Amino acid sequence: MSIETVGTYAVALFLLIGSGFVMVGVIGLLRFNSPMTRLHAPTKVGTMGIGALLLASMGHSFLLGEGSMHELLIMAFLFVTAPISANFIAKVNIHQRSCDAPPAPPQDATWSTLNVLPEDAEVEAVNES
Amino acid sequence: MIAAADLINIALIVAFVTLAFGQTLSMVRLVIGPTSGDRILALDTMVINALGLVIVLGVYQGVQIYFEVALLIAMLGFVSTVALARFILRGDIIE
Numbered sequence: 109m110s111i112e113t114v115g116t117y118a119v120a121l122f123l124l125i126g127s128g129f130v131m132v133g134v135i136g137l138l139r140f141n142s143p144m145t146r147l148h149a150p151t152k153v154g155t156m157g158i159g160a161l162l163l164a165s166m167g168h169s170f171l172l173g174e175g176s177m178h179e180l181l182i183m184a185f186l187f188v189t190a191p192i193s194a195n196f197i198a199k200v201n202i203h204q205r206s207c208d209a210p211p212a213p214p215q216d217a218t219w220s221t222l223n224v225l226p227e228d229a230e231v232e233a234v235n236e237s
Numbered sequence: 238m239i240a241a242a243d244l245i246n247i248a249l250i251v252a253f254v255t256l257a258f259g260q261t262l263s264m265v266r267l268v269i270g271p272t273s274g275d276r277i278l279a280l281d282t283m284v285i286n287a288l289g290l291v292i293v294l295g296v297y298q299g300v301q302i303y304f305e306v307a308l309l310i311a312m313l314g315f316v317s318t319v320a321l322a323r324f325i326l327r328g329d330i331i332e
Binding site for chain 1: 241244245247248249251252255256262263265266272273274277278279281286288289293295296299301308311312322323325326
């Protein structure tokens, strides 16, 4: 078996792996039954699914004889930003009391997300109504 | 055993169909809600799926010009998710 054949099989395999992770993530987004559990499914789409699709894209460019490693840049960017956006969405869920409140922190008075400053009390009242 | 060229065509079709199906399911979650956190999450997933569609289109056509498109979609998707979440958290984006 030549190296081109092995590369073609690898590209097809990575495409199928990425499709599998995307399918699992979006079905989890639709099927789970509370906001915090729904949060964890689509993060697999952003890291594993798109990561496998980008690996397939890189392998395909090498098969065509004009190899590029550009896609590593998108991969690195997504792997850095996906946890940050997930953290922001979790803070929105806690702030809106749409999930169970977390247990009291061991050393501090309250969680920073739940501790509303006086000047933000107006915003909080709007969100609660 | 399937020939390699046939296998990659099948894998491309599977990837396109999966990503389009994912966009549809995310849009259902965007409509039914129920909290605004879920809607932000559904929009974020739709941006990620659009990024995947652009990447698979680049593999299908065998060209490199979709790299810049994918990078711009990734960056704007992150910025818009953070802006939406921050608007709900603080009532303002830039204070």
